[in-house]
Amino acid sequence: MFDIGAAELLVIVVVAIIVIGPKDMPKAMRTAxxxxxKLRRMSGHFRAGIDEMVRQAEIEDMEKEWAERNKRIMAEYPKGTDPAGGAPDNLVPPQMEPLAAADEVPDPDAAAEAAIRRAAPKKAPEHAASDPQEPPLPLDPPPPPPSEA
Known part of the structure; x- marks a missing residue:
């Protein structure tokens, strides 16, 4: 902000000592x-106010843009029931279907077992080297030793 170098600062200190005097210098420095x-706090509050005004203006612009997009989409697809209008083909995939109430399920134990099977992670297929020249993966078991006949 103020480009004050060491030489300028030294001149200011010498002038202050001469004008104020060494006796009153600590009091003057405290006041300064x-x-x-106070100036820094006021500038911080001012900067925060400006930032908030900019943020509010950006939010208003985004809200206007979203309202325009919504209006255009609603004019294009007034019913919103066909998939081209933004309606999904299947609202909930089968694995995400809500669980039925306990009194609606004929066999709660079977339903729990089915839910556990659906949620169980699937094991990845084992790696099998199709080419004997292919280098093994780092976690593959070591190859069997060659048989001596």
Whole structure:
């Protein structure tokens, strides 16, 4: 902000000592520090206010854009029931179907077992080297030793 170098600062200190005097210098420095602190706080509040105004303006712009998009989509697909209009083919995939109430399920144990089977992770297929020249994967078991006949 103020491009003050070491030489300028030295001149300011010498002039201050001459004008204020060494006796009153600590009091003057304390007063200057308080004023600088107040200026920094006020500039911080001012900057925060400006940032908030910018943020509010951006939010208003986004809301206008979303309203325009919504209006265009609603004009294009007034019913919203066909998949081209944004309606999904299947709202919930079968594995995400909600569980039925306990009194609606004829066999709660069977339903629980089926839910556990659906949620169980599937085991990845084992790696089998089709080519004997292919290098093994790092976690593959070591190849059997060659048989001596």
């Amino acid at each position: 520090g308080r004023w600088i602190g």
